Amino acid sequence: MTQTETAPVIVTPEQFLTYWQGQRRLTRRVIEAFPIAQTEDQLFSFSIGGMRPFGVMAWEIYQVSALTLGGLLSGEWPMPDWREGVSFERAALLKAWDDLTEQINRDFLKVDIAFYAQQHLLPWGEMSGWAAAIYAVDNETHHRGEGYVYLRALGIEPPAFYER
């Protein structure tokens, strides 16, 4: 039934799903690791070198992930409205995050595998479905790495990178 049995592949859809969700679980732990100092949530206030707070990056990760799932399923890649639905509130972010987790679990394996080799016009350029999918994960890993430095600067030990 699976491609693995007929011809070996680098990664199956099932493996990619596991990989992506593992990354998303780690990012969720990083979100949760940010401290609340008095009434101020460092998730939305702490910053280094003029960069965005990690909570704002996490909303971007969420929106890029949602766009990517939707695009792979529908062929539509609309530029996200970066402010739509975004709330500078930790509980709202985690709720949206968890809803998307369920949606990815429900729908990711419905993606037509032919979509990965095809070229798609994303808001940030034309690329294959593979490049679009892995870009979503790379963007997450990149910003989460930035979040690790914020946590260290706040004196907090970040979650282990290799635990997914």
Next chain:
Amino acid sequence: MTQTETAPVIVTPEQFLTYWQGQRRLTRRVIEAFPIAQTEDQLFSFSIGGMRPFGVMAWEIYQVSALTLGGLLSGEWPMPDWREGVSFERAALLKAWDDLTEQINRDFLKVDIAFYAQQHLLPWGEMSGWAAAIYAVDNETHHRGEGYVYLRALGIEPPAFYER
């Protein structure tokens, strides 16, 4: 000839090679972006929150990448000696980096594609060849993200993340 013609796949070996080398080119630009203040190379001295300087992380990225290429080709995954060949000198790092770039270009497509689905015993656990390959890239993207914060804290605009 290619798998794409017979059955669609998420990513071909050629696409993975292009992807990996794009990431490595970006990391190389980040290495080069670190300033030298008087006689002190910030690549090997600047740090936030007790973390390693970016040059030390870059040597780790280099070693994990070399291990991964070697492991995928040979099935051998020895624990790297993290100090072997490591020099706290920018030119030596870039030289090793460029040599590995050539080696990856020369050898990556020789990897038996069946290796990706098989389980391998890496120094950091048992995983599929796919998981090992993508872990090398993730580790690079993660630490490079940390390097972006260092650069911003030093007042330097990092290279564009999406340019590969």
